[in-house]
Structures are given as C-alpha cells and as structure tokens.
Amino acid sequence: MTQHHQFDPESADGRAKKPRHKKHQNQSYGERLAADQTYDARNTARSEDRKPVKGYRSEQPRADRGQRSDERPRTERTERPQYNRDDRSRYNRDDRPQYNRDDRPQFNRDDRSQGDRPRFNRDDRPQYGNRNDRPQYNRDERPQFNRDERAPYRRDDRSQGDRPRFNRDDRPQFNRDERPRFERSEKSYRKDERVYSNDRRDAQVEQAVDLGTVAEDxxxxxxxxxxxxxxxxxxxxxxxxxxxxxxxxxxxxxxxxxxxxxxxxxxxxxxxxxxxxxxxxxxxxxxxxxxxxxxxxxxxxxxxxxxxxxxxxxxxxxxxxxxxxxxxxxxxxxxxxxxxxxxxxxxxxxxxxxxxxxxxxxxxxxxxxxxxxxxxxxxxxxxxxxxxxxxxxxxxxxxxxxxxxxxxxxxxxxxxxxxxxxxTESGQASVSTMEHHLLVIEPAHKQSLTAELASRDGRTIVFVRTKLGADRIATQLRDRGVMAAALHGGLTQGMRNRTLDQFKDGSVPVLVATDVAARGIHVDDVGLVVQADPPAEHKDYLHRAGRTARAGGKGAVVTLVLPHQRRGMMRMAETAGVKAEPVRARPGDELVTELTGGSKPSGFPVKLPAPKPQRFGKGGGGRGGKRFGNNRPGRGHDNRGGSGPRRTGNGPRRTDGKSYQH
DNA sequence: AAAAAAC
Missing domain, CATH: 3.40.50.300 (P-loop containing nucleotide triphosphate hydrolases)
Structure with missing residues (x-):
C-alpha cells in the first residue's frame, strides 16, 4: 500500500484529538461546564484556522503531490490517444457562450425582490443588527427569573391568589394518620399485591381499628x-x-x-x-x-x-x-x-x-x-x-x-x-440451609453447563465478572431456550428497574448479573446462585451466595471453576468458611441434573417478554428519537459509545489507552 | 481487576 498524504485536520495544526468531555473527579460541575465552554470557543477558532488549507489537493501541482503519481504507471497515461485534457475541443470551459458570471442580467443578489415584494430586505430589518446591541436578554442583566427569586412558581406561594382550590396544608380531610386504608405508602409497599380483595380490606380496617393493642410480649x-x-x-x-x-x-x-x-x-x-x-x-x-x-x-x-x-x-x-x-x-x-x-x-x-x-x-x-x-x-x-x-x-x-x-x-x-x-455473626457463611458446590469444568463446557443449571424451575441468579460477560451469557442462555436477562451498571436505570421487576415477578426466572446485584439486593425464593465466573475474593463469594437461602429458605451455590482457577478458588472457599470439595463435572452429569431438578434447556431460542404494553402514536407519530431502543451502543450504555476499548468504572476518562495505575 | 457511583 502506498502512503497517501491525507489531510488530517487534527494533525495539520499540530493538535491532538481531545475528548470533548474530559472528566476530572476534583472538578466541580461548574468548572466542568466552564471547561466545556472554553473548548467550544477553541474549537470554533480552530475551524477558522483550517480554512486556508481547504482545497489542499487541487491547488498544488500534480508533480508536488509525490506518491500519488506512482499509483498508475505514467506511460499508460500518455499513451492514451484521445481526450488528452487540453485537446478536447468541445465545451472548453472558456468558450462557453453564455452567462459569464458577472454579466448575468437578472437575479443579481442585491437587486432582486426590491420592486414589488413587500418583504424585508435582509439588511433593512429594523431590529438587533449588532448582536451586542440588543437591549434586553443580556444574560447577566435579566432582572427576573433569578432562580431563587422566581416569584410566581414558588411551590409554596402558588395558588394563593384567586384559585379556589385547597392550599396544600389547608385541606380539611384525610388527616394523614387517620386514613384507615389505601394509604399511598400502603399501596406502594404492597406493590406485589395488585388485587385488594374485600377480605384483605376488611382485615386492614380491623387492624387499623385495633391499632391500640400491641402484644404484651x-x-x-x-x-x-x-x-x-x-x-x-x-x-x-x-x-x-x-x-x-x-x-x-x-x-x-x-x-x-x-x-x-x-x-x-x-x-x-x-x-x-x-x-x-x-x-x-x-x-x-x-x-x-x-x-x-x-x-x-x-x-x-x-x-x-x-x-x-x-x-x-x-x-x-x-x-x-x-x-x-x-x-x-x-x-x-x-x-x-x-x-x-x-x-x-x-x-x-x-x-x-x-x-x-x-x-x-x-x-x-x-x-x-x-x-x-x-x-x-x-x-x-x-x-x-x-x-x-x-x-x-x-x-x-x-x-x-x-x-x-x-x-x-x-x-x-x-x-x-x-x-x-x-x-452477630462471624463474616462467614454459616447459613445451614445453604449448600455449596465447586464444579471443576472444561472451558468449552462452560456455556452448556451454565444453560443446564439455569434451566431449572424457580429463580436463579448467574453471576459473571464483567458487564460484557453478563450481556453475552444472557444472550447465549436465551439462544438455548432459557429465559434470562442481564443486569449490570452499563444499562440505563430504566432497563435495570425493568429487568429486576421481571425477575421479581417471575416472567424472567434467570438473572445474569455482575456484582452490582451481589450485595443487599433482596429477591424472594432464589433457589440457586450460579457463579459462572468465580468471585474475585471471599467477600464477594459470601455476598453473592447471600442472594439465596434468605429468610430461612433453602438454597444452593454452584461455582464453575476452570482448572487454572482451582487453587485460588480453594483458598477463597477456605477463607470464606465454605466447606466444599471440588468435583469434576461435564454437561449432563448426574450431579448437575440433581441440582436442577432434571430440566434441560429446550434449545429453542426465546425472546425477552415485552416490558410494557406499547404506547403508539406518541404525540402524533414521532417516537422521541428512541427508534432503536435504549440497549445499543451510543445510547444509554453510558460508556459504550463508539469504538475503542470498553470503558469500565466511572472515573476520569483517560485518552491514551492506558489505564490508571494505583 | 472489575464494578459501582453524576450529566
């Protein structure tokens, strides 16, 4: 390949490409805003610098363009008999009879439209010719709408005037504490109970009436x-x-x-x-x-x-x-x-x-x-x-x-x-209703084993090491007929909530998650935790394992261990206080079917359930720029836009491809 | 080492 002298605006003026948003943890929001603005200013200036270089190619004699001419052998060129550029007789540029640029009689820019057109000549418009002369809306002098002083929209002040409706605090009815039922918080607290049967309501009323008595003990x-x-x-x-x-x-x-x-x-x-x-x-x-x-x-x-x-x-x-x-x-x-x-x-x-x-x-x-x-x-x-x-x-x-x-x-x-x-406890796994299994497996079997384990009845959480891995394994599971969804920090909050809801309501029984879900998250009846990637340290093991066997329920933790991870895993298990012998396992093994209750993945790809009934025709047909959904690079996935290595963490972005050293 | 947490 020959080298081209390609015009590169960035290197031409000696400036390296800089990211638009250079983040710094110690920069305040305001400072960063200011930095953005200076960036904008500089950027405009730079594009003006560039102008003289425009047309770089055509303005230089061919001879000066170096390697370009090597591409095709010169001889071929000169031997071509006809259409030598200068001999072409027709349409010689200068001989064309009509409309020399300056002689064109009509449509001279300044003359047209003066006659009968009533509209404004561009320069005659009366107002605000010079940007800076505009009398009002000078940013700093705006008299009103200082954020804190906005008079009309103060929450506490509005509705005082002529509106007949209740001032928030004057509403006479429903003294907060006396409403017997259907309190807002009651409803949201019992989100999972969509149906309020009469029995239930009666019971609540009874209890509400009964509020005074608390058991002695x-x-x-x-x-x-x-x-x-x-x-x-x-x-x-x-x-x-x-x-x-x-x-x-x-x-x-x-x-x-x-x-x-x-x-x-x-x-x-x-x-x-x-x-x-x-x-x-x-x-x-x-x-x-x-x-x-x-x-x-x-x-x-x-x-x-x-x-x-x-x-x-x-x-x-x-x-x-x-x-x-x-x-x-x-x-x-x-x-x-x-x-x-x-x-x-x-x-x-x-x-x-x-x-x-x-x-x-x-x-x-x-x-x-x-x-x-x-x-x-x-x-x-x-x-x-x-x-x-x-x-x-x-x-x-x-x-x-x-x-x-x-x-x-x-x-x-x-x-x-x-x-x-x-x-209350030592930081060790002491829940007796939890069993632990370490399966030593071949790397090639990981996918199918994960699918077999996850295809069981009941809720299962599969833990993986990376966000990308979570997406990948969830997709693989669905391709094999196991309804699974990924949960990790790279998703929009909406996606995260939706996925967690679907997991809770049972429409998606398998959650493939990073350690974002390892701590504290409570979902009832998670019967099995599969660690498709072993945890990084013993604490993570305990946290992940803690998602199952909650509130006295039973649960199992299965860790898939590759041969080279075995030593580390054993040490970790010991530190965590987990007593489990590593067992070699292959897909279809008795132990695996025993763990899963015998169900196998169907092998037919499944699709995630639609999250909500679709709303059509939002605002007359427009779809708010979300035509491709949120789950794609450059949208929603806050750090996945464009090419280059995937970002992790939320720290300052480094542009030279290296990572920060601690 | 990765993930998490702000537009």
Missing part, C-alpha cells in the same frame, strides 16, 4: 421504639427483632455511634432504619437541609431501602426522599427545597446536588453508611468521605458492614466516636 416495644412504629411493624407481622436489630437499636436510640457487622439479609435495614426514624420524628427540617442521610452503594439498594422504610417513615411523620443517579433531577431538587427529613442516597448524585446548592448536609444529625465495606472500595472512598465531611462532626453515625477491613477501619477511626460494636 412484642419485643420491638421492649427496645424502646415508639408504639406507632411497633404497631406498624406488627401489622406486617414483624414482631420479634433479628439479633442484629436487638443489638444495635437500643444503642442507636441512645444516640451512640454504632458499628454493626452482620450477614447480608440479617435485617440491617431495620437495624439502622428504625433508630433513624425515631431520631428524626418530631423535628423540624429547613429547606434544603435534611437532618438524616442513609448512604448505600447501588441504586437498586437505595430503592429497596427507601421502599422498606417508607411505610414506617409515614407513620412517624418523617418525610424521606430517594436521591440516586439515573432519575430525574427536578423531583429530587424540589423535594429538597420543600424540606425533606431523610435522604436515602447513592453518593454520586448527592454530591452533585450539594455542588449545585440543592442540598446542604450541614444539618445532618444522623448519618448511616450501609454496606460500608463496599463503599470503601477503591474509587468509592473519596465520594463517601466528601459526603461525611459535609455533615457536622458532632452528629450521630451508624455504620453497617459485612466485614471490617483496612478501609472500613479508616472510616471508623475518622468518623465514628467511641463506636459500640455489634457483630
């Missing part, structure tokens, strides 16, 4: 919780606290800092949730200054905690708000401005809102860190400390974690004062 009452909370819990049949709750709640209620260690699924959510609600109840929250904050590592977990606490917060008259990425800003900002007592948040979005001034953590009396060991992973740590630094140091802090290693320890030392430590 209700142990939650003994912990010092408000009767309202105890009643509300009892209504859901929660009358005896789990060990971790019994241990931590009294200390947390006493205002001490608490360090809680417990297995996932041991009831930590209530362990920190109840004392938090107790503390916040009855207080007054100023606009944008929440008094409580619960930090969790993933959005799914945030939603889960939010949903679990909502009905309880409701009876305590505590307002709470889910603050997480992937959800619209306005509602979150609005809620903060109105004043919300308790935030349940993922770190990124909360920092963002603080930078925007939408939230101020200076009034936080009680801060909770859930899954702290995960929150202290490399890269997650700065966000967590940033947030904790914004809360007043004299506030109460609760920290819950499955393990206490180096980084968690650092947080504990820095942010907790004389913490009371409670650990």
């Amino acid at each position: 209700n142990q939650f009452a003994a912990l010092g919780l408000s009767p309202r909370l105890v009643q509300r819990l009892a209504r859901d049949g929660i009358t005896s606290p789990f060990p971790i709750q019994a241990a931590t709640i009294p200390d947390a209620l006493a205002g001490k800092d608490v360090l809680g260690r417990g297995q996932t699924g041991s009831g930590k959510t209530l362990g920190f949730g109840l004392p938090t609600l107790m503390r916040l109840a009855g207080g007054r929250t100023e606009s944008r200054r929440p008094r409580g904050m619960i930090l969790v590592p993933t959005r799914e977990l945030a939603m889960q905690v939010h949903d679990a606490l909502e009905p309880l917060a409701h009876v305590m008259n505590v307002s709470l708000k889910l603050i997480a990425g992937g959800l619209p800003y306005p509602k979150q900002i609005d809620a903060l401005r109105r004043g919300v007592d308790l935030l349940i948040a993922t770190p990124g979005r909360l920092i963002d809102l603080c930078e925007q001034g939408a939230a101020d953590l200076g009034a936080v009396e009680i801060a909770v860190l859930d899954e702290a060991d995960h929150m202290c992973d490399m890269g997650f740590m700065p966000a967590v400390t940033t947030l904790l630094d914004m809360t007043p140091p004299e506030g109460q802090r609760l920290l819950f974690s499955a393990t206490l290693d180096n980084d968690v320890d650092k947080i504990v030392k820095t942010y907790l004062k004389d913490p009371v430590q409670h650990s």
